[in-house]
Amino acid sequence: MPASMGNAIHNSFEEICKTEISQELAIGTGWFEKIVKSTLDKHWENERDLFMEAPRHPRWKSELYQKALDGLAGSLKILFEKTIGEIMELSKVEASDWAETQSYILANEATLTSNCDKLMGRLDLLISIKRSGKPEEWIVADLKTGKPPVTQLSPKVSRQLRFYRDILKENEPDHPVVTAEGWYSANQTIHTAEGPSVIEEALEAWERMTPTQEPLLATPTQEACSFCEWKSWCPSWWVAKMDGEIPQGGMFTDEVVNLVRLDPESGAALFQRAPPSGKNGELSQSSHRFGAILKDGALEQMKKIMDYIGDDPIFLGSARVSGKVLHLGDWSEILSWSPLLGSVSK
Ligand code: SF4
Structure with missing residues (x-):
């Protein structure tokens, strides 16, 4: 169920980020909120169908819909905060706000492949921020719908985020400053992944995955x-x-x-x-x-x-x-x- 909820939020976020706002869509108050809700409704239903088709599944918890809606709204609020500034209520978003926010998005749900073709990752969002008087910055963001960290990112999540950051830097030699962030929708906190490159370790892991005739030594715990x-x-x-x-x-x-x-x-x-x-x-x-x-x-x-x-x-x-x-x-x-x-x- 948490995975289905996460998928519904991710897929809705991706679709909304790609939605071109026409004059007909941006009519009246609360138009953006309506798009958010109708998009989530669609993906929520898709996820429920997939969940029910799975051979093994527990009960579908429809009561978690509101949590998913809050998570999606939280993710979008982080996007606004990072681009055009804080927006307290999605019902107040104007068409020009959304158009400006979209202008910062360089990539949304994109595949990153290393130059050697051995490493691959799916990034949620890449935005370019250019504030007056400051150099351009790229933010590679991963939406997190699970439990936010209390203080800092877990080593696993930090490694995942730095992996995106490092492939991106390798692929785009003329990149500006690149920051990798985890955006936690539950409490709208942003956690930055810092540390050295993980590419060398990733390549070592790739080498160790070469199929063998004999299985790897089992280490049951x-x-x-x-x-x-x-x-x-x-x-x-x-x-x-x-x-x-x-x-x-x-x-x-x-x-x-x-x-x-x-x-x-x-x-x-x-x-x-x-x-x-x-x-x-x-x-x-x-x-x-x-x-x-x-x-x-x-x-x-x-x-x-x-x-x-x-x-x-x-x-x-x-x-x-x-x-x-x-x-x-x-x-x-x-x-x-x-x-x-x-x-x-x-
Ligand atoms: S059951 Fe345990 S020991 Fe066996 S493959 Fe799975 S994790 Fe490894």
């Missing part, structure tokens, strides 16, 4: 594996979990199991845990059995794989724990357990 989407192909997290290196417990869990029985009508299932034997994905048997309630997409998926899985093991991902019973629904994964131990490419 709770933090890394919790949201990893490779678990049904990776034997290492299951070994780490059974060895206690990844702690058990919590609101959601993952399991590798054999299906003992399923009532396709009620979705009541009985599973038997299949603990690892060795490190390469082989499994053994256990007497540990537990019940689960499957519904919606999880029940459909289980019925589908039952046709061909036979006695083979199954990976259950993101099962909600409630006492001794697991609950699986649209948010869960049910896949065949298929450890992948080497490259499948010839």
Whole structure:
């Protein structure tokens, strides 16, 4: 849901920045506010459709619409503040204000590619500011719809922003001063990313991504594996979990199991845990059995794989724990357990 909300804000911001204001649009009071709202409405609906089409999704929180609208308004207010000066209410924006603001925009949702073609990034906004008596400045801005930093940018965000800054500087040798900023829509704060170039490190990372026949050494941790989407192909997290290196417990869990029985009508299932034997994905048997309630997409998926899985093991991902019973629904994964131990490419 946060990603959908962020997309709705980003896409609306991009579209509004590209909107040419005709005489017919800029009529009456509040015309800009109306454009902002109708643009967000459109993207909000698009995001909701995509969200609902996703095989695994929780509830769509329509109550977050107002937060998205406030976030979009906040982003636009930062843009005004940076270009023509502070605007307290979007309803007061005049056509000439918007035309002047747009004249500062050099690029909006643009792809930056390094000269060597190895590095690429998508910048949200590039504006050129030229104030009287001061040299021109380019601001590469990234809209942030998440939680604003308390004091300074996290190292990850700082690196991301400096990456845009540094590719831009490399591509445009005659650039003026370039500043990279994170614009946080939630509280309308601006955080500047400062520090040395990150290009060399980015190229080193690129080199390390060269595909290999053997997989990279797995380094399972709770933090890394919790949201990893490779678990049904990776034997290492299951070994780490059974060895206690990844702690058990919590609101959601993952399991590798054999299906003992399923009532396709009620979705009541009985599973038997299949603990690892060795490190390469082989499994053994256990007497540990537990019940689960499957519904919606999880029940459909289980019925589908039952046709061909036979006695083979199954990976259950993101099962909600409630006492001794697991609950699986649209948010869960049910896949065949298929450890992948080497490259499948010839
Ligand atoms: S599940 Fe496997 S691939 Fe994914 S983060 Fe954990 S160790 Fe790495």
